[in-house]
Each structure stands twice: as C-alpha cells, then as structure tokens.
Amino acid sequence: MTSSSLRVKGLTKRYGDFVALAPTSLDVAKGEFLTLLGPSGSGKTTLLSLIAGLAHPDEGQILVDDADVTHSPAYDRDIGVVFQNYALFPHMTVEDNIAFPLKMRKVADADARRRTAEALETVRLPHVAKRYPRELSGGQQQRIALARCIVYRPAIILMDEPLGALDKKLRDQMQLEIKRIHRELRTTIIYVTHDQEEAMTMSDRICLMNAGAIEQLGTPEDLYFRPQSVFVADFLGESNLLSATVRQVDAQGLDIVLADQTAPSRAVGNGASFTAGEPIKLMVRPQNLHVADAADGKLTGRLVDVMISGSMTRLYIAPEKADMPQLVAAYPTRASAAPYEIGQRVSLGWNSADAVAIRDGRGH
Amino acid sequence: MALAKAPAIESGQLRTATRSRARSQAWTWAAMGGPLVLLLVLFLVYPVGQLLLLSIHNDSGFTLAPYRQLFASSVYIDVLLITLKISLVTTLVCVVTGYPIAYLISVVGKERKATLLFWVLLSFWTSFLVRAFAWIVLLGRNGVINKLLLSLGIISSPASLLYNFGSVLVGMVNALLPLAVLTMLSVMENIDRNLPRAAATLGARPGMAFWKIYFPLSLPGVAAAGIMVFVTAIGFFIVPALLGGRRETMITQLIIDQVQQTLNWGFAGAISVLLLIVVLIVFAAYDRLLGLSTMTGAAAPRSVAPSRLAGPVQRIGDAVLTLLGMISDRIILALPSRRRDRNPDQAGLGLQAFVWTMLIIISAPTLLMIPLSFGTGGLNWPPQGFTLHWYETVLHSPVWTQAFLRSLLVGLGTGALAMLIGTPAAFLLVRSNIPGKAAWLAFILSPIVVPRMIIAVGMFYVFASMGLVGSAFGLILGHTVVAVPYVVMTMMAVLRNYDTRLDHAAQSLGARPFATLRHITFPILGAGMFSSFLFAFATSFDELTIALFATGGLNATLPKQFWDEVTLQVSPVIAAVSTCLFIFMGLLIFVAERLRRRAAAR
Ligand SMILES: Nc1ncnc2c1ncn2[C@@H]1O[C@H](COP(=O)(O)OP(=O)(O)OP(=O)(O)O)[C@@H](O)[C@H]1O
Ligand SMILES: [Mg+2]
Numbered sequence: 001m002t003s004s005s006l007r008v009k010g011l012t013k014r015y016g017d018f019v020a021l022a023p024t025s026l027d028v029a030k031g032e033f034l035t036l037l038g039p040s041g042s043g044k045t046t047l048l049s050l051i052a053g054l055a056h057p058d059e060g061q062i063l064v065d066d067a068d069v070t071h072s073p074a075y076d077r078d079i080g081v082v083f084q085n086y087a088l089f090p091h092m093t094v095e096d097n098i099a100f101p102l103k104m105r106k107v108a109d110a111d112a113r114r115r116t117a118e119a120l121e122t123v124r125l126p127h128v129a130k131r132y133p134r135e136l137s138g139g140q141q142q143r144i145a146l147a148r149c150i151v152y153r154p155a156i157i158l159m160d161e162p163l164g165a166l167d168k169k170l171r172d173q174m175q176l177e178i179k180r181i182h183r184e185l186r187t188t189i190i191y192v193t194h195d196q197e198e199a200m201t202m203s204d205r206i207c208l209m210n211a212g213a214i215e216q217l218g219t220p221e222d223l224y225f226r227p228q229s230v231f232v233a234d235f236l237g238e239s240n241l242l243s244a245t246v247r248q249v250d251a252q253g254l255d256i257v258l259a260d261q262t263a264p265s266r267a268v269g270n271g272a273s274f275t276a277g278e279p280i281k282l283m284v285r286p287q288n289l290h291v292a293d294a295a296d297g298k299l300t301g302r303l304v305d306v307m308i309s310g311s312m313t314r315l316y317i318a319p320e321k322a323d324m325p326q327l328v329a330a331y332p333t334r335a336s337a338a339p340y341e342i343g344q345r346v347s348l349g350w351n352s353a354d355a356v357a358i359r360d361g362r363g364h
Numbered sequence: 365m366a367l368a369k370a371p372a373i374e375s376g377q378l379r380t381a382t383r384s385r386a387r388s389q390a391w392t393w394a395a396m397g398g399p400l401v402l403l404l405v406l407f408l409v410y411p412v413g414q415l416l417l418l419s420i421h422n423d424s425g426f427t428l429a430p431y432r433q434l435f436a437s438s439v440y441i442d443v444l445l446i447t448l449k450i451s452l453v454t455t456l457v458c459v460v461t462g463y464p465i466a467y468l469i470s471v472v473g474k475e476r477k478a479t480l481l482f483w484v485l486l487s488f489w490t491s492f493l494v495r496a497f498a499w500i501v502l503l504g505r506n507g508v509i510n511k512l513l514l515s516l517g518i519i520s521s522p523a524s525l526l527y528n529f530g531s532v533l534v535g536m537v538n539a540l541l542p543l544a545v546l547t548m549l550s551v552m553e554n555i556d557r558n559l560p561r562a563a564a565t566l567g568a569r570p571g572m573a574f575w576k577i578y579f580p581l582s583l584p585g586v587a588a589a590g591i592m593v594f595v596t597a598i599g600f601f602i603v604p605a606l607l608g609g610r611r612e613t614m615i616t617q618l619i620i621d622q623v624q625q626t627l628n629w630g631f632a633g634a635i636s637v638l639l640l641i642v643v644l645i646v647f648a649a650y651d652r653l654l655g656l657s658t659m660t661g662a663a664a665p666r667s668v669a670p671s672r673l674a675g676p677v678q679r680i681g682d683a684v685l686t687l688l689g690m691i692s693d694r695i696i697l698a699l700p701s702r703r704r705d706r707n708p709d710q711a712g713l714g715l716q717a718f719v720w721t722m723l724i725i726i727s728a729p730t731l732l733m734i735p736l737s738f739g740t741g742g743l744n745w746p747p748q749g750f751t752l753h754w755y756e757t758v759l760h761s762p763v764w765t766q767a768f769l770r771s772l773l774v775g776l777g778t779g780a781l782a783m784l785i786g787t788p789a790a791f792l793l794v795r796s797n798i799p800g801k802a803a804w805l806a807f808i809l810s811p812i813v814v815p816r817m818i819i820a821v822g823m824f825y826v827f828a829s830m831g832l833v834g835s836a837f838g839l840i841l842g843h844t845v846v847a848v849p850y851v852v853m854t855m856m857a858v859l860r861n862y863d864t865r866l867d868h869a870a871q872s873l874g875a876r877p878f879a880t881l882r883h884i885t886f887p888i889l890g891a892g893m894f895s896s897f898l899f900a901f902a903t904s905f906d907e908l909t910i911a912l913f914a915t916g917g918l919n920a921t922l923p924k925q926f927w928d929e930v931t932l933q934v935s936p937v938i939a940a941v942s943t944c945l946f947i948f949m950g951l952l953i954f955v956a957e958r959l960r961r962r963a964a965a966r
Contacts, residue, residue: 074871
C-alpha cells in the first residue's frame with residue numbers, strides 16, 4: 001500500500017484583498033489521520049483545494065514525499081479527494097464512476113473490473129454497480145464517492161466534510177468504515193469536519209483553524225486538555241472560563257487568584273510559560289465543576305436552569321458576581337429526580353488538577 | 365524564525381511562476397475568445413461602419429446630401445413614425461397577452477407545461493414567412509375568416525381584411541408573441557414559488573400576493589421581453605411587406621428599395637443611421653430605467669431597479685400595485701365561493717381559456733393551411749378534393765430542392781461554426797476571471813441589438829468587395845454573426861448550471877484537461893450544446909434578411925426562394941412548401957425535446 005507524507009510551507013491564498021488562508025505551514029506524516037476543524041469560513045476547504053491542486057496558491061510550497069508539487073496539476077498529484085457534495089458523475093453508472101480513475105490511469109479492463117468490484121465490496125454496496133448516482137440514497141452516494149477515491153489507492157486522501165449530510169446512525173457507521181479503510185490501506189488522510197466528536201474520535205491529530213490560520217495543532221488530548229488559547233478552549237467541547245491572575249509559577253503548576261477574590265488557588269499550565277502578575281483565563285470543563293449545597297466551594301451562584309440531555313444532566317448557574325459569565329456543570333444523569341431546584345443557591349468547586357490556565361487575549 | 369529567509373526566496377520564484385502563468389493565461393484567453401471577436405469585427409463592425417461611412421462620403425469626398433434628401437420631405441419621417449407606431453403597439457400587445465401565457469406555463473404541472481410549451485415552441489420555430497403567408501390565406505377574400513363571417517350572416521359580401529394596419533398588427537403579434545412568452549418565462553421560472561405562498565401565510569389575499577409579490581419579481585422579464593420584441597419589430601420587413609398596404613411601409617423596406625432598386629448606398633446608409641439612432645435611444649432609455657444586464661434575464665438585479673427608478677416613481681408604482689391587488693381581491697370575493705377556495709396553485713378557468721385562445725390564434729393559420737395544400741380548389745376555403753399535385757410540383761422543381769439543400773448546408777455550417785466559436789467564448793465568460801466581462805458580453809450580444817437589415821446591407825457591400833456574394837461560405841459567415849449571440853447566451857446559461865466540482869473531481873481522479881472535457885464536461889453539457897446548435901441551425905434556416913441580398917437564382921436559400929415566389933404570386937405550391945417546412949420544424953422540436961428529456965432524466 002502506498003502512502004506519502006505531506007509538507008506545506010507558508011501556503012497563502014488571497015481573493016483580492018481578502019486573505020482566505022494566511023501563510024500556513026503543516027507537516028503530515030505517512031499514514032497519519034489529520035482532521036481540520038474550525039468554524040465556517042475559516043479556510044478549511046481553501047487549504048484542501050490548494051493541497052489537491054484545484055486552486056493556485058499565491059505563495060508557499062506543497063511537498064509530497066519531499067517532492068515539490070506546488071505547480072503540478074491536480075491530475076499529476078496522486079492526491080484523492082472525497083468532495084463534500086460527493087461530485088459523482090451523473091451520466092455514468094456507479095461502476096463507471098468508480099472505474100473512472102482506473103481508466104484515466106490506463107489500467108487494463110479486466111483488472112479495472114476486479115478492482116471496482118473490490119472497492120464496492122469494501123464500502124459494502126456490491127449490488128448497486130449498475131445504477132446511476134441519482135438512484136442512490138445520500139449515504140450510498142457518499143460511500144460510492146469513497147469507493148471511487150480508494151479504488152486507485154492514492155497516496156493521500158482529502159475528505160471535505162464527507163459525512164456532513166448523513167444522519168447520526170449512518171454517520172457512526174461510516175466513521176467506522178473510514179477508520180477501517182484507513183487501518184487497512186494505511187493511507188494518509190486529511191479530513192475536514194464540523195463535528196468535534198468526530199474529530200476527537202477519529203484523528204491522530206487535529207488542526208484547529210480560525211480566520212484563515214492554524215489556531216492549534218496537536219493530538220485530541222492536547223487540544224482538549226491543554227488548549228493554547230481561549231478560542232480553542234471554547235471551540236472544542238464546552239468550557240467554563242474564569243478570569244484570574246498569576247501569583248507564582250513553580251514546577252508543579254501555578255498559584256493563582258480568581259478575579260475579585262483574595263483566596264489563592266492552584267491551577268495547571270497548558271504548556272505555555274507564564275509570568276507572575278499576568279492575567280489569565282482559567283478553564284474548568286463542565287464535568288469537572290462540582291456543585292454542592294454547602295457554601296464551602298470557591299464560588300457561589302444561583303441555579304438558573306437544569307437540562308437533561310440523555311446521558312448527561314447540565315446545570316446552568318449564574319455566579320453571584322454580576323460581571324461573571326454564566327457557568328455550566330454536568331454530571332451523569334440518574335433516574336432519581338434532580339436534587340436541585342431552580343433559584344437555589346449553590347456552591348461550586350473543582351480539583352486544582354482540572355483547572356487549566358490559559359493565556360488571556362486572542363493573540364498567540 | 366529560521367524559516368524567515370526561505371519564504372522570501374520562494375516567493376521570488378513564485379512571482380516568476382505567477383508571471384509565466386499570467387502570460388499563458390492571456391494566450392488561452394486569446395485562443396478562446398479571439399475567433400469570435402475577429403468574426404464580429406470583420407463581419408459586423410467593419411460592414412456596419414462601412415455603411416455608415418457611405419452615408420457621409422461619396423466619390424467626391426465628404427457629403428451630407430443623403431441626409432438633406434432624408435429630411436427634405438416628410439415622407440421618410442412619416443415612415444419612421446409609422447415604424448415606431450407599429451413596433452410599439454406590437455410590443456404592447458405581445459407583452460400584455462404574453463404575460464398570462466408565460467405565467468400559466470410557469471405554474472402548471474409538468475405534463476401540462478410540456479403541452480403548452482410545445483405549442484409556443486412550434487409557433488416560435490415556424491418560419492416567419494410561413495406564418496405571414498398563412499395569414500394572407502386566412503384573411504383573404506375567400507379565406508376562412510371571411511367565409512365564417514359570411515356564413516354567420518355578419519357580413520353580406522367579403523370584407524377586405526388584408527393590407528391594412530390591423531392585418532400588419534395581427535401578423536406582427538403572431539410573429540413575435542412566442543419570443544415575448546419565452547423571454548418572460550425564463551424569468552418567471554426562476555421566481556421562488558414559495559414567495560406568494562409565504563405572502564399568503566402573512567395575510568395577503570391571492571390578488572394582493574400576485575400584484576405585490578409575484579408581479580414585481582416578474583418585471584425584469586417583462587422589460588426584457590419588451591425590448592427584445594421592440595428591437596426585432598423595428599427591423600422587421602416580412603410582415604409589413606406581405607400583409608401591409610402602402611401606408612404600412614416600414615423603414616427597413618425603404619432600405620431594401622434603396623439597395624435593390626436604385627443601388628443608392630449613401631441614402632441606404634443615411635436611413636440606417638436614422639434607424640440605428642432610434643434603436644440606440646431606446647436602449648439608452650432602457651438602460652437608464654432598468655439596467656442592460658436585465659436583458660439576458662439571467663440575474664435580475666433587484667438592487668438595480670429600485671435605485672434607478674426615482675423615489676416618487678417607485679411610490680406611485682407601489683400605490684398602483686396595491687390598488688390592483690385590492691381590486692383583484694374584491695373581484696375574487698364577488699365571485700361564487702367555489703372559485704375562492706380552490707387550490708391556490710391551480711390556475712383559474714378564465715386564465716386557461718384565455719391562454720388556449722391565444723395559442724390557437726397563433727397556431728391556427730399554419731394548421732389551416734395544411735388541408736389547403738392538398739386541395740384542388742386553390743387557396744379558397746373550404747378545401748376541395750384531394751391531390752398531391754402541389755407536392756409533386758415542389759419535389760420536381762430543381763429550384764425548390766436546390767434551395768432546400770442549400771439551406772440545409774448553410775444551416776448545418778452555421779450551427780457548427782457558431783458552436784465552434786461561441787462555446788469557448790461562453791466558457792471564457794463564465795469560468796475565467798477575464799477583465800471587462802460586461803463589456804465583452806455587450807459586444808458579443810450586439811448583433812441582436814443592431815437591426816438585422818443594417819447588418820445585412822453592410823455585409824452585402826463588404827461581401828461584394830470580397831467576392832463572397834452568392835457563396836455558401838459567405839452566407840455561413842453572415843448567419844454565424846447573427847446566430848452566435850444566441851449560442852453564447854444559451855451556453856452561458858448551461859455552464860452556469862454546471863457543477864464545476866465535477867471537473868475538479870475528474871482532475872483529482874487523474875483526468876487531464878482534455879480527458880475531463882471528453883468524458884465529463886461534454887457528455888453532461890451534451891443536451892445543452894445540442895439545443896444551442898439547433899438554435900443556430902434554425903436561426904440560419906429561417907434567415908431571410910442577409911440571404912435577401914447575399915443570394916439569388918440557383919444559390920437561393922429556402923427563405924429567399926419562398927420570398928421571391930410569395931412576392932410574385934400566392935399559390936398552393938407555397939402552401940405545400942409551408943406544410944413541409946412546418947412538419948420539418950415540428951419534427952426537429954420533437955427530437956430536440958426527446959433528447960433534452962433523456963438527458964434531464966439522468
Ligand atoms: N472564490 C472565492 N472568492 C472569494 N472568497 C472566497 C472564495 N472561496 C472562498 N472564499 C472565502 O474564503 C474563506 C474561506 O473559505 P473556505 O471555503 O475555505 O471555508 P471553510 O473553512 O471550508 O468553511 P465551511 O466550513 O463553511 O465549509 C471564506 O471567508 C470564503 O468566503
Ligand atoms: Mg468548506
């Protein structure tokens with residue numbers, strides 16, 4: 001099975017004065033599964049089209065296995081793309097669609113037929129070979145698009161929100177399928193999604209983009225537990241962000257003081273270096289925010305709302321200090337009725353190991 | 365930071381790469397758009413320029429004599445006024461009666477839509493000559509109408525219905541109504557049908573919803589139809605020449621006389637200048653009011669219309685629409701309740717009756733001519749006996765068969781050349797970021813704007829100097845000039861609907877540009893390309909103005925032969941030829957529609 005590494009250096013794309021992609025550098029290892037995550041318009045599709053050769057960069061370089069492909073046309077790159085809208089050819093049968101890349105590569109007929117059948121087997125749709133794309137359901141079309149991409153074993157596969165249109169169940173199935181294909185073929189995959197959960201479960205690394213630039217690149221754990229910016233903490237999973245000031249930095253963590261409070265508390269760093277006196281944001285994930293009746297916590301507030309979303313119950317709490325944002329705490333739902341009443345005064349606490357310090361401000 | 369230097373070097377290399385890419389891009393643009401520009405410069409700009417020059421320049425240098433002649437008496441100004449009057453009334457009638465037809469077609473279900481559209485298209489594609497001839501027969505002393513009125517006892521002796529303003533108007537409306545309907549339809553089909561429904565949920569009664577929501581949205585189509593009909597009408601000569609009397613002479617007929625009878629190029633040029641100025645004034649007014657971009661009907665720019673219309677005008681318009689809405693709702697309320705709670709998507713009976721009446725009026729003359737072509741009683745109604753004599757005469761006459769073959773050859777040539785030149789230009793206008801797109805588009809569409817007669821006379825003059833008069837090749841070039849804007853327009857519409865991601869997909873799967881075109885782009889665009897080809901073919905097949913001057917004798921095309929015959933005498937032979945032409949066009953539409961549907965089913 002072929003597989004290639006990808007290196008992107010200072011890649012930039014502008015539309016007139018608008019910078020769709022600020023100079024971006026990125027290394028993707030052979031066989032890696034990298035997910036591009038980010039809000040709408042953050043430049044994910046732009047980056048993919050530049051890598052695939054479907055758009056020309058204004059600056060920068062693209063290297064596949066250390067060979068410069070910046071100016072080679074799409075058809076010479078050996079990079080497969082699974083398009084967001086599937087882009088199946090409407091005038092060809094499923095079979096012909098899948099065989100198309102083989103035909104372009106002048107693969108012998110018998111061989112092409114065998115490989116097409118194999119690819120259909122892989123996506124578990126051998127019975128639709130003779131149909132036209134419009135005769136398939138959305139999920140089936142999606143799988144055909146995938147089959148058409150894997151059939152010629154490109155060294156790198158780019159997938160742009162490939163599961164965007166599917167229902168939850170089909171999406172879960174397809175995720176497993178894609179992971180299986182990734183495991184079996186060991187292809188390098190760059191995957192775009194809006195779904196954080198999908199990103200967390202599938203990827204070796206996640207590249208979080210914001211406003212045409214990389215905000216943070218790392219393993220899912222890195223991004224979740226050690227966000228480098230408020231944006232990352234906010235985007236990936238729910239988080240409570242509290243203003244605080246650094247008192248002192250030591251080997252184990254930081255001494256901090258929450259805004260408007262005098263009692264010091266502890267926090268862990270996110271890998272960045274802090275200096276005493278620096279303003280920071282303290283991130284506590286909802287499931288780590290403990291709620292108690294007693295007034296022995298670090299903060300107090302009033303319960304505003306209780307929401308049960310399946311396995312988790314969420315409590316929304318307005319801190320008593322007027323200028324603090326609303327907080328959310330979550331714990332596993334139990335069959336017994338909620339022990340809290342709306343309007344009730346509660347106290348909030350957390351383990352210092354779950355409180356992560358993040359540099360304040362949007363810049364890096 | 366260690367990388368800080370490297371990007372600088374790379375971007376230097378990149379600039380060179382960008383520059384060389386820009387250069388190759390310029391070459392691509394030139395290769396794709398060049399042939400069309402060359403064609404238009406050589407066979408539109410140059411000939412028309414020549415003609416205009418001839419009006420102020422004779423053997424002895426600069427002169428204004430033709431213009432002095434033009435304004436010396438009121439004769440020519442009168443002709444101009446009559447031309448304007450006929451064109452304006454025709455436009456008004458076409459738009460007002462065409463609107464309900466287009467509306468009905470845009471709202472009915474798939475099956476009924478196909479039927480209605482078939483009749484409009486059949487009429488649209490039937491030769492102007494055939495339709496005008498059919499009216500001669502219909503309105504004649506022994507025609508259907510007179511016979512009908514006599515038998516009903518309304519008149520006691522045959523009335524003379526021909527050769528007056530009424531007959532010209534009937535012929536003109538018949539000729540141009542299908543164009544008006546199709547133009548308005550293209551806009552109406554793009555109006556979101558949920559909007560009037562949304563208005564209904566917001567409390568608007570049907571009348572109000574129509575006048576305040578649907579009607580304003582359809583106005584760009586009305587405007588486009590109006591200008592298309594007017595410009596075609598003002599350059600028309602077939603209908604006034606065949607159906608009008610001396611008092612319905614139109615300005616284009618004067619130009620023909622000057623060229624064919626007196627060979628007075630200077631005077632023909634002067635009349636052309638007059639005509640051109642009138643057309644340009646109309647276009648300038650249109651542009652001021654609505655913006656020229658609405659003409660293609662493509663993107664009806666909602667922002668343009670309100671800003672161009674001054675505030676008070678807009679307020680008055682709004683008040684009128686509100687009033688109309690209220691009146692309609694009152695009328696609907698006054699009707700029996702059964703009518704009120706019918707399904708809002710179902711068209712009213714009155715509307716349906718009106719539309720079918722109009723469709724019958726525009727199709728009937730041609731259909732009624734068919735039995736006459738098999739009769740032994742000449743062109744008198746009712747048809748008598750049965751004979752194939754007229755058809756045998758046509759088939760055995762080398763003049764007619766030659767003319768048919770000639771037209772077929774020229775039509776196919778025009779279709780092929782227009783596609784060859786027009787398709788790349790359409791690609792360029794839709795897909796590339798070539799600067800000055802709007803200007804290029806205006807230039808490419810100019811053969812529609814400049815009255816056909818001016819193009820034809822100018823071309824005749826230039827062809828004469830090149831020895832192209834009477835040659836099929838010259839005629840193909842000439843017809844391509846007038847057909848190519850339609851090809852570019854339809855191909856642009858087709859390309860806009862085409863999902864370019866399919867091309868991207870093909871390229872990412874390893875298809876080179878040529879393979880992408882061959883396996884993906886062209887097969888998917890096939891139906892659209894075929895219909896543009898047909899459009900070009902039909903334009904040429906029915907073209908008379910250019911052929912009028914550029915052909916003659918044994919190299920006459922079918923319309924030219926038809927014209928020569930019909931201006932000599934009205935005979936059953938012509939009814940036979942008309943029937944053949946009608947059936948030929950009917951088959952063509954049928955086949956085209958079949959192909960289109962098969963492609964759409966994919
Ligand atoms: N052809 C274009 N011309 C001008 N601007 C463009 C063009 N294509 C993209 N953009 C802009 O570039 C930015 C990035 O677009 P891109 O498609 O990469 O976003 P994205 O991250 O894929 O968003 P989404 O998640 O919504 O798909 C957007 O602001 C978009 O408006
Ligand atoms: Mg995108």
